[in-house]
Amino acid sequence: MNNVTYKNFTVTVDARGVCQIVLDVPNRPLNVLDHSVMTELASIVSDLETSDTIKVVVFRSSKESGYLAGADVSAIANIQSPQHAARLIENGQLLFQRIEWLPMKKVVVIHGPCLGGGLEMALACDYIIARDNSSTKIGLPEIKLGVIPGWGGTQRLPKRVGLQNSLSMILQGKHLDAKEALNIGLVDRAIPPEDWADGVEQFIDNIVSGSLNCSPRSHRKWTTRLLDNTSLGRAIVFRATGKKIAAKTKAFPALKSALKAIKSAYVRGKDGFFVERTEFTKLLSTPTCRNLLGLFFAREKARSPKTWTVDSVRAAHEMPIQRVGVIGAGAMGAGIGQLAALRGFDVVIKEVNEDAATQGRRRIDVLINSLANRKGWSDFQRRDLTQKITVTCDDDLLRQSDLIVEAIVERMETKQAVFSELDAMVGQDTILATNTSSLSVDTMAMAVSRPANFGGLHFFNPVQRMELVEIVQGKATSDATVSRLVAFVRAMGKTPIVTSDSPGFLVNRVLFPYLGEAILMVREGYDVAKIDKELRRFGMPMGPLELLDQIGLDVALHVAGSLSEVLSGVEPVVEMLQMMVDDGKLGKKTNAGFYRHSNGRRGEVIELAISTQPKKFAETFLDDSLTPIQRRLVYPMLAEAIKCHEERVVVEAWAIDLAMVLGTGFAPHLGGPLHVADSIGVQTLLTNMEFLQEQCGDRFAPPATLTRMAKEDGSFFETDDTLDHSATTTN
Known part of the structure; x- marks a missing residue:
C-alpha cells in the first residue's frame, strides 16, 4: 500500500x-x-x-x-x-x-x-x-x-x-x-x-x-x-x-x-x-420523494436544541439530565420509565402506596419481558434493565432527580397538589414536567415556586412506539429548561416539537376536528367502514373511527371537553361520545366502540341508533383530488393546522407538518397538512371551505390567514424550502 x-x-x-x-x-x-x-x-x-x-x-x-x-x-x-x-x-x-x-x-x-x-x-x-x-x-x-x-x-x-x-x-x-x-x-x-x-x-x-x-x-x-x-x-x-x-x-x-x-x-x-x-x-x-426528504431534514432539525433555544443550548451540556423521576406507574408512567432506563437513565417511579407500587412493578416487568423476548436478550440483560428502575412509594428517592415527569390522572387539582409537594422537596435545578395531553401547563405551574423550571412533556401512547414528544413551553418556562428537555427527548430516541401552552397543544388540537367530523358523519348515517376505508386510501395509517376505538372514547370525550374553547361545533360530538361511553362502548379496551373487538383484533361495525341520512352536497367543489368523504374529514385538519400557525402554537410551518406525521401518521408522502394545503392551492382550498361552511356550518369557516393568503396567491412553503440540508444521513 x-x-x-x-x-x-x-x-x-x-x-x-x-x-x-x-x-x-x-x-x-x-x-x-x-x-x-x-x-x-x-x-x-x-x-x-x-x-x-x-x-x-x-x-x-x-x-x-x-x-x-x-x-x-x-x-x-x-x-x-x-x-x-x-x-x-x-x-x-x-x-x-x-x-x-x-x-x-x-x-x-x-x-x-x-x-x-x-x-x-x-x-x-x-x-x-x-x-x-x-x-x-x-x-x-x-x-x-x-x-x-x-x-x-x-x-x-x-x-x-x-x-x-x-x-x-x-x-x-x-x-x-x-x-x-x-x-x-x-x-x-x-x-x-x-x-x-x-x-x-x-x-x-x-x-x-x-x-x-x-x-x-x-x-x-x-x-x-x-x-x-x-x-x-x-x-x-x-x-x-x-x-x-x-x-x-x-x-x-x-x-x-x-x-x-x-x-x-x-x-x-x-x-x-x-x-x-x-x-x-x-x-x-416525484412529489413523494421531495416530501419525504423534507420530512427527513425537518426531523433532524427538530432534534437539535439550537432550533428551539439558540441562546440557551449550553444549559443542556452544563446541567444534563441523568436521573429521572416519574410520578405514577400506570401505562404512561411505566412506559416512560422503562424507555428512560433502556436509554441509560437511572429511574425512580413513585406510586401512592405499596399496592399501587406492586402493580407498577408488574407492569414494568411485562414491558421488559416483552422487549427482551422480542430482542432475544439473555437473563443478564433483563436483570440489568430491571435494576435501573426503582418503583417505590417513598418520596426520598425522588429528591436527587434532575427531571421528574408527572403521569397521573388528568385532573388539574390532583396534579397541582402533586407538584406543590414535589416543589418543596427537589433541588433548585430540577425540572418538573407534566405529561398531560390537554390541561393547561400555565395553570399547573401556579402550584410551584420556580415556574421557569416547569413545562409540559407530552409523550404519546404507546410510549415505546410513538416517536413524537411535545415539549410545552408555558409563559414562565425558561429557554434553559426547554433546551434541557429537548436534549433529554433526543437522548430518549424521540423527536421533540416545542409548542406554546394552548388547549390540546398542537397534535390533539389539529387531530380532533378530524375525529369530531367523523363522529358527526356517523350521526348523519354515513357508513363507519366506508369512512375509515376512504381515509386509509388518502394515506392515514388507520381511519378516524378505528383510531377513536384505539385511543378510547372516554379519553376522546375528555379531550373534546378541553378543546371546547378553541373549536366550534364540539357540543354534538361530546353528546354522541357521552352516549357511547355511558353505554359502555369505550373502544378496544371494552371490546366495543364503533367496531367490535376480540383478542385485540377489530371485528365488524357496531350498529348505532342513528336515524338521520347522510348530507348530499351540490357538485360545486373545485378539483382538489379528494373524494367527498376525504374532503370533509381532511379539510378540518388543514384549517386547524393553519390556525395553529397563525396563533404561533408552533412557530415554524415545517414543525407543524412534522408533528402531525410523527404524532398521527398523517400521510407522510403528502408532507403534512400545510404541504397538502399548498398542493391543493390556497384559492381552491378557500373556495371549497366556503362551500362546506354553507352546507355544514361555521365549523368550516376559513381561517383568516387562508383568506389573506388567497388574495396574495401565497403558500406556506417555497419550493423545497423544507429541505434544510443541515442533516445528512439516512438513519
Missing part, C-alpha cells in the same frame, strides 16, 4: 498482511458517504487492486457513534438532473463492484448504525460481524425517503439473506439489531460488547490462518428455500408481495420500483444494476 495520508481514513497494514481501513469523517457526529469519502475510498481500492501482499482487508470505524450511517442525504436532495443522478449512482455501483472483485478476503466490522449505503458497501464484502448491543442498527431505509437502494442493495441483499427477508427489509425500510441480522444470515457473527475486541481479533486471525468456521448464513426452512431458489417459488413470492403493495404504490411509487429492481436480480442476462439506478433516478423527481 502507498503511504498516503487521507482526510477521512486511516490505513495500516500489519505483519500478517491484514489491512485495516478505519473511517472517521471529521466534523460529523456519524460517518457518512459523501463525495470526499467516496473519492478517497476509490483511491484506497486502486491501491488494493495492485497489492500482492495483503491477505485480509478490514473496514471499520473509529467513531464510538457507529460504523456508517449511509449516504449524504443532502447530496441526494441537491441532485440537479436525471443525468446527475444516474452518474452519482453508477459511480457508487462501480466502486462497490470493485470492492467485491478485490482478490483478498474483506471483512466489515459494525458497531452502531450500518444503514443505506453503509450496508450496501458491506454487502460487497465477504464477511460482516456486528456488536450485539442496542445501538447496532442494520438496514436499508431508503424507501422512507421515497427512493430505493441505489448502490447494489436490491441486487446483493436477496442473494445474501433470501428473497423474502430482503423484501421485508427493503420494502419496509426496517432496521435489524445484530442478533436479528445473524438469524437471517446477514451477519456472520454477533459478538457481545464484553467480548467485542477479542472477538473481532479472533475472527480476523481465523481468516488469516484459514481456520474460520462460519455457520451457515441462513437457517431458513426448506419451504422458504424452495420459494427463494426456484423460479416458480419466486414468482409466488413476487405475486403475493405485489398484491400487498398494489394499493400503496400510487402514494409510494418506490415500492413498485423496489420490487422491479429486486426481480431483475433473478433474470438471467438482465443488468439488474442498470434497472436499480434507472428506477432510483425516476423516483427522485
Whole structure:
C-alpha cells in the first residue's frame, strides 16, 4: 500500500498482511458517504487492486457513534438532473463492484448504525460481524425517503439473506439489531460488547490462518428455500408481495420500483444494476420523494436544541439530565420509565402506596419481558434493565432527580397538589414536567415556586412506539429548561416539537376536528367502514373511527371537553361520545366502540341508533383530488393546522407538518397538512371551505390567514424550502 495520508481514513497494514481501513469523517457526529469519502475510498481500492501482499482487508470505524450511517442525504436532495443522478449512482455501483472483485478476503466490522449505503458497501464484502448491543442498527431505509437502494442493495441483499427477508427489509425500510441480522444470515457473527475486541481479533486471525468456521448464513426452512431458489417459488413470492403493495404504490411509487429492481436480480442476462439506478433516478423527481426528504431534514432539525433555544443550548451540556423521576406507574408512567432506563437513565417511579407500587412493578416487568423476548436478550440483560428502575412509594428517592415527569390522572387539582409537594422537596435545578395531553401547563405551574423550571412533556401512547414528544413551553418556562428537555427527548430516541401552552397543544388540537367530523358523519348515517376505508386510501395509517376505538372514547370525550374553547361545533360530538361511553362502548379496551373487538383484533361495525341520512352536497367543489368523504374529514385538519400557525402554537410551518406525521401518521408522502394545503392551492382550498361552511356550518369557516393568503396567491412553503440540508444521513 502507498503511504498516503487521507482526510477521512486511516490505513495500516500489519505483519500478517491484514489491512485495516478505519473511517472517521471529521466534523460529523456519524460517518457518512459523501463525495470526499467516496473519492478517497476509490483511491484506497486502486491501491488494493495492485497489492500482492495483503491477505485480509478490514473496514471499520473509529467513531464510538457507529460504523456508517449511509449516504449524504443532502447530496441526494441537491441532485440537479436525471443525468446527475444516474452518474452519482453508477459511480457508487462501480466502486462497490470493485470492492467485491478485490482478490483478498474483506471483512466489515459494525458497531452502531450500518444503514443505506453503509450496508450496501458491506454487502460487497465477504464477511460482516456486528456488536450485539442496542445501538447496532442494520438496514436499508431508503424507501422512507421515497427512493430505493441505489448502490447494489436490491441486487446483493436477496442473494445474501433470501428473497423474502430482503423484501421485508427493503420494502419496509426496517432496521435489524445484530442478533436479528445473524438469524437471517446477514451477519456472520454477533459478538457481545464484553467480548467485542477479542472477538473481532479472533475472527480476523481465523481468516488469516484459514481456520474460520462460519455457520451457515441462513437457517431458513426448506419451504422458504424452495420459494427463494426456484423460479416458480419466486414468482409466488413476487405475486403475493405485489398484491400487498398494489394499493400503496400510487402514494409510494418506490415500492413498485423496489420490487422491479429486486426481480431483475433473478433474470438471467438482465443488468439488474442498470434497472436499480434507472428506477432510483425516476423516483427522485416525484412529489413523494421531495416530501419525504423534507420530512427527513425537518426531523433532524427538530432534534437539535439550537432550533428551539439558540441562546440557551449550553444549559443542556452544563446541567444534563441523568436521573429521572416519574410520578405514577400506570401505562404512561411505566412506559416512560422503562424507555428512560433502556436509554441509560437511572429511574425512580413513585406510586401512592405499596399496592399501587406492586402493580407498577408488574407492569414494568411485562414491558421488559416483552422487549427482551422480542430482542432475544439473555437473563443478564433483563436483570440489568430491571435494576435501573426503582418503583417505590417513598418520596426520598425522588429528591436527587434532575427531571421528574408527572403521569397521573388528568385532573388539574390532583396534579397541582402533586407538584406543590414535589416543589418543596427537589433541588433548585430540577425540572418538573407534566405529561398531560390537554390541561393547561400555565395553570399547573401556579402550584410551584420556580415556574421557569416547569413545562409540559407530552409523550404519546404507546410510549415505546410513538416517536413524537411535545415539549410545552408555558409563559414562565425558561429557554434553559426547554433546551434541557429537548436534549433529554433526543437522548430518549424521540423527536421533540416545542409548542406554546394552548388547549390540546398542537397534535390533539389539529387531530380532533378530524375525529369530531367523523363522529358527526356517523350521526348523519354515513357508513363507519366506508369512512375509515376512504381515509386509509388518502394515506392515514388507520381511519378516524378505528383510531377513536384505539385511543378510547372516554379519553376522546375528555379531550373534546378541553378543546371546547378553541373549536366550534364540539357540543354534538361530546353528546354522541357521552352516549357511547355511558353505554359502555369505550373502544378496544371494552371490546366495543364503533367496531367490535376480540383478542385485540377489530371485528365488524357496531350498529348505532342513528336515524338521520347522510348530507348530499351540490357538485360545486373545485378539483382538489379528494373524494367527498376525504374532503370533509381532511379539510378540518388543514384549517386547524393553519390556525395553529397563525396563533404561533408552533412557530415554524415545517414543525407543524412534522408533528402531525410523527404524532398521527398523517400521510407522510403528502408532507403534512400545510404541504397538502399548498398542493391543493390556497384559492381552491378557500373556495371549497366556503362551500362546506354553507352546507355544514361555521365549523368550516376559513381561517383568516387562508383568506389573506388567497388574495396574495401565497403558500406556506417555497419550493423545497423544507429541505434544510443541515442533516445528512439516512438513519
